[in-house]
Amino acid sequence: MNNNNETKGIWKVIGASSLGTLIEWYDFYIFGSLAVVIANQFFPKTNPTAALLSTLATFAAGFIVRPFGALVFGRLGDLVGRKYTFLLTLVLMGGSTFAIGCIPNYESIGFLAPILVLVLRLIQGLALGGEYGGAATYVAEHSPAHRRGFFTSWIQTTATLGLFISLGVILLTRHFLDVDPAKSIAKFNDWGWRIPFLISILLVVVSIYIRLKMAESPLYEKLKSEGKTSVNPLKESFGHKANLKMVLLALFGATMGQGVVWYTGQFYAQSFIENVCKVEFDQSRTILIWGILFATPFFVIFASLSDKIGRKWIMLSGMFLAVISYNYLFNNLYQIADVKNKTEVLAKKEIKTNLTAIANSADFIRKTITKTTFTDGMTMQQTQTDTAYATPGKTTIKPLMAISKTLASNDYWKMVGIVFLLILYVTLVYGPIAAFLVELFPTKIRYTSMSLPYHIGNGVFGGLTPFIATLLTTIYTDNKIVGLMYPIIIATICMVIGAIYISNRIDPAVDR
Amino acid sequence: MNAIKRYAGLIWIILGPLGIHYLLQTASAEIAKKPGIDTQIQWGVFITVFYPIAIGFILFGLYALEGNYDHLPEASSEIDDYEAKPL
Numbered sequence: 241m242n243n244n245n246e247t248k249g250i251w252k253v254i255g256a257s258s259l260g261t262l263i264e265w266y267d268f269y270i271f272g273s274l275a276v277v278i279a280n281q282f283f284p285k286t287n288p289t290a291a292l293l294s295t296l297a298t299f300a301a302g303f304i305v306r307p308f309g310a311l312v313f314g315r316l317g318d319l320v321g322r323k324y325t326f327l328l329t330l331v332l333m334g335g336s337t338f339a340i341g342c343i344p345n346y347e348s349i350g351f352l353a354p355i356l357v358l359v360l361r362l363i364q365g366l367a368l369g370g371e372y373g374g375a376a377t378y379v380a381e382h383s384p385a386h387r388r389g390f391f392t393s394w395i396q397t398t399a400t401l402g403l404f405i406s407l408g409v410i411l412l413t414r415h416f417l418d419v420d421p422a423k424s425i426a427k428f429n430d431w432g433w434r435i436p437f438l439i440s441i442l443l444v445v446v447s448i449y450i451r452l453k454m455a456e457s458p459l460y461e462k463l464k465s466e467g468k469t470s471v472n473p474l475k476e477s478f479g480h481k482a483n484l485k486m487v488l489l490a491l492f493g494a495t496m497g498q499g500v501v502w503y504t505g506q507f508y509a510q511s512f513i514e515n516v517c518k519v520e521f522d523q524s525r526t527i528l529i530w531g532i533l534f535a536t537p538f539f540v541i542f543a544s545l546s547d548k549i550g551r552k553w554i555m556l557s558g559m560f561l562a563v564i565s566y567n568y569l570f571n572n573l574y575q576i577a578d579v580k581n582k583t584e585v586l587a588k589k590e591i592k593t594n595l596t597a598i599a600n601s602a603d604f605i606r607k608t609i610t611k612t613t614f615t616d617g618m619t620m621q622q623t624q625t626d627t628a629y630a631t632p633g634k635t636t637i638k639p640l641m642a643i644s645k646t647l648a649s650n651d652y653w654k655m656v657g658i659v660f661l662l663i664l665y666v667t668l669v670y671g672p673i674a675a676f677l678v679e680l681f682p683t684k685i686r687y688t689s690m691s692l693p694y695h696i697g698n699g700v701f702g703g704l705t706p707f708i709a710t711l712l713t714t715i716y717t718d719n720k721i722v723g724l725m726y727p728i729i730i731a732t733i734c735m736v737i738g739a740i741y742i743s744n745r746i747d748p749a750v751d752r
Numbered sequence: 753m754n755a756i757k758r759y760a761g762l763i764w765i766i767l768g769p770l771g772i773h774y775l776l777q778t779a780s781a782e783i784a785k786k787p788g789i790d791t792q793i794q795w796g797v798f799i800t801v802f803y804p805i806a807i808g809f810i811l812f813g814l815y816a817l818e819g820n821y822d823h824l825p826e827a828s829s830e831i832d833d834y835e836a837k838p839l
Contacts, residue, residue, distance in 0.1 A: 304801055485820050488812040492764075682831050700801055711794075715782070733767075740753075740760055741816070743824045 253382045254394045256454050257375040260330050260447040261395055263440065264371045265402025266409075267337040268364055270436045272507070273406050277433045281345040282354045305362050306699035309369020310691030311474065317374050317687035318473035321464070322381070323456045325687070326374030327448065333367035334444025336360040341437025369699070372399075373691030376674040381457040381683070386547060392674035393543030397536055400666070403506060404532045407525050409436045459683050473688040477681075486680045487693050493742050494676060495697025497559040497734025498669040500727035502698065503705035504566065505662035506532070508723065511706050512570060513655065516713075516720055517577035518620075518643040523652060531659030538667035546672035550744035555676065558668025559735040563728055569658050570721045576651045579612075579620060588613035595628060602630035617648030679745065701730055754822045764813030768806040775802055 271278065309329075317325035340360050346353045375395050383391040417432045418424035424432075455461075463469050470476050478484050506528065514524035546554050575581060590611040595604040606628040612620045626639035647655065673694075681689035709723025716722040779795035815821065825831045 304797065481815070481820065485812075485815045486824075488808055488815065489821065489824075492809060492812050680831070696805065700805070704798075704801075708798075736760075737764075740757055741821050741824075743826070745824075745826060 250379075250382050250391060253454065254379055254391060256447075256450045257326075257379050258394050258398050260326065260451055261371055261375045262398040262402050262405070263443045263447050264330065264333045264368055265399045266406050266443070267333050267440050268368050269403045269406040270337070270410065270440075271340065271361060271364070273403075273410055274433050274436070277429055278357070280429065281433070282343070282357050283346065304700060304703075305365035306369035306695040306703070307692055309366035310373060310695040311369075311688065312366065313370020314373055314477075314688035314691040315473045317370070317377070318470050318685050321456050321460055322374050322378045322687060323451070323454060326371055326378065327451050329367040329370040329374065330444060330448055330451065332363055333371065334441055334448075336363040336367070337437050337444075338441040341434040341440075365699075369691065369695050373687050373694060377678060377687050377690065378457050380675060380678040381459040387544075388678065389547040389551065389672050389675040390540065390544040392678070393540045393671050396543060396671050396674055397539045399502075399670070400506065400532055400536055400539070400663070404529060404536075406436065407529055409439070411522060411525055411529075463684055468684060470684040473685045477685045477689040477692070483681065483685065483689060487689055489737075489741055490677055490680055490690070491693035491697055493734060493738040494555060494673060495693045496701045497697075497731040497738070498555065498673055499697040499699070499702025500705050500730045500734075501558060501562045501669045502666050503702040504562070504709075504724070504727040505659075505666040508706045508709050508727075509570075509573075509659055509662050511710070512723075513573060513577075513659075515710075517574055518645050519577055519655075520644045520646050523647055527652065527655045527659055530656045531663050534656075534660045535663035535667055538664055539671040541671075542668050543671035543675065546675065548746075550746045551672040551676040552738065552742050552744040554672050555669050556735055556738050558665045558670075559731045559738070561668070562665045563731050563735065565661075566724045566728055567721060569661060570724055573655060573658055574720055576654055577618075577645055577647065579614070582614040582616060582618060585613045585615055598627075604628040614648075616651065618645060618651060620645045754819065757821050758817055758819055761813040761816030761818075764816060765810050766813075768810035768813065771809070772803060772806045775799060 313325050313329055316328075337360075340357060343349075343353055343356050343360075372395075375398075376392055379392050379395055380388050413432050413435045414428040415421065415424055417427040456464075460469075476483065478487065509531075510524055510528045513519045513527060514521065517524075519527070542554050588611075590609075592609045592611075594607045594609070596607070597604055604627070606626055608624045610622045610624075612622070614620070621644045623642045623644075624639050625642075626636035629635070677690040677694060678686060705727055708726045712723045712725060713720070775798060779799060783791050783795060
C-alpha cells in the first residue's frame with residue numbers, strides 16, 4: 241500500500257464505508273432524539289410517564305438487540321464476506337427507518353401502532369449490530385498496518401456525526417414547517433416528525449449504490465481463495481478459550497468503559513441539560529451540536545496518535561478523566577442554570593393566566609404562565625396547569641408545572657465548553673477503539689469476534705446509561721447528579737482491568 | 753505483573769455474584785415500592801441483560817486466575833497462527 245493508487249483506493253473505501261455507517265447512526269438516533277414526540281403518537285396518552293417509559297424501553301430494546309445483530313451479521317460477514325453483509329444491514333436499517341415514518345398513529349390503528357414501532361425498532365438494533373463491525377473491519381483490512389488507527393478513525397467519527405445530523409435535521413424541520421414558530425412546532429409534533437424518518441430513504445439509496453461498486457476486503461478475499469475462511473465463526477469465536485479470553489478482555493477492559501463515556505458525554509449530557517437544568521428544547525440541542533462540531537476532529541487526532549504511541553493509554557486516559565471530573569462538570573452545568581445563583585429583575589416579571597372551559601362542567605382548566613428575567617439575561621418561563629373549580633375552597637392537589645429556561649449568551653457558551661470537554665473524553669476512548677478491536681482477532685473470525693464486545697459495551701453498558709442514570713435520580717431524589725454513579729463505577733472497573741491486562745501493542749506489520 | 757493479573761482475577765470472580773446480588777436486591781425493593789407492569793418490565797430487562805454479563809465477568813476472573821492473560825499476543829502472526837483449542 242505504498243503507491244498513490246492504493247492511497248486513493250483507501251479513501252474511496254473510507255468514504256463509502258463511512259457514509260453508510262453515518263446514515264445508520266442517523267437512522268438509529270432520530271428515534272431516540274424524538275422519544276417524547278413518538279411517545280405521544282404511538283403510546284396511550286392516559287399516562288404520559290408510562291408513554292415516555294415505553295418509548296425509552298423501546299429505545300433500550302434497540303440497544304439490547306444490538307449484540308444479537310452482532311452475532312447474526314458477524315457470523316454472516318465471516319462466512320460470506322464483509323461487503324454483502326454490511327450492504328444487507330444498510331438495507332434493513334434504511335427500510336425500517338422509512339417504515340417508522342409511515343406508520344399511522346395510535347389513534348388511527350390502536351395497539352398495532354406501538355407493536356409495529358417496537359418490531360421496526362428491533363430490526364434497527366439488529367442492523368446496527370451488524371453494520372459497525374463490518375465497516376470497521378472492512379476499512380482496517382484495506383489499511384496499512386501502521387496507519388490503521390488513522391484510517392479507521394473516520395468510521396469512528398460517524399457515530400457522533402450521525403447524532404449531529406439527526407439533531408440538525410430535527411431542529412431544521414421543527415422550525416421550517418410554518419412562518420409562525422409556534423405553529424411550526426405544533427405541525428412538527430403532529431406530522432412533521434415523520435420527515436426525518438422519511439428522508440433517510442434517499443440517503444440510504446445513495447449509500448447502497450456506492451457500496452455496490454466496492455470490492456471485497458483484500459484480506460478476506462485472500463483467505464477465501466486459500467480456502468481458509470471459518471466454517472463456524474460463532475464456535476471459533478466463543479467456543480475456543482484462546483479467542484474467548486480476548487473477547488472478554490475487549491469487553492471488560494475497553495468497550496464497557498468506552499460505552500458509558502460515550503453515552504454520558506453525549507446523550508446523558510443533553511438529557512441532563514434539558515430535564516435537570518431545564519434549559520429549553522432548542523438550546524439544549526444546539527449546545528450539543530456545537531460541542532460535537534468542536535470535538536469531532538479529535539477522533540482523528542487521537543486515533544492517529546495511537547498509531548504512534550499505542551492505543552491503550554489513550555483510551556484509558558479518556559476513562560480516567562471522565563471518572564475524576566464527571567461530578568465536577570455536571571455540577572457546573574447545574575449551577576450555570578440554577579436560579580439560586582441569579583438575581584431577578586422584578587420590574588420585568590410577567591404573569592398571564594388563561595382559562596379554558598371544561599365541557600359539561602362549571603370548572604375551568606387554568607394555565608398560568610410566569611415569565612421571569614434575571615440580571616444576567618437568562619429568562620425562565622414557568623407554566624402551571626391546574627383546575628379552577630367552581631366549588632369554593634376546592635383546589636388541585638398537584639398542579640402540573642413545566643419550567644423552561646433560556647440561557648444568556650455567556651452561560652450558553654460555558655455549557656458548550658463543558659459539553660466540548662465531555663465529548664473530548666469520548667474522542668479519547670472511542671477514536672482508537674476500532675483499530676484496537678480489529679488487532680485483537682484473526683481475520684477469519686474478526687467480524688464476529690469484534691462485533692459482540694463492541695455492541696455489549698456500547699449497546700448494553702452505554703445505551704442503558706441515560707436510562708439507568710435517570711432511574712437513579714428517581715430513587716435518590718435529593719442528589720441531582722447521582723445518575724453519574726453508574727458511568728463512574730463502570731468506567732473505573734474498566735480502567736483498572738484495562739491498565740492491568742491490556743498490552744500497549746504497536747504492531748506495524750499486522751496481516752500485511 | 754503476572755502475579756497481580758492472577759490475584760486480581762479473584763476480585764473479578766467475587767464482583768460478578770456481588771453485582772447480581774445488588775441488582776436482584778434493588779429490583780425486588782423497587783418492584784415492591786412501585787408495583788406495576790412498567791417497573792417489572794424495566795427491572796426484568798436489566799436482570800436478563802446483566803445476568804449473562806456477570807457470568808462472563810466471573811469467567812474472565814477465572815481465566816485471569818489461571819494465568820491465561822500472562823502472555824498476550826504481541827504480533828498479528830501470533831493471533832492468526834494460534835491453535836484453536838476447544839474449551
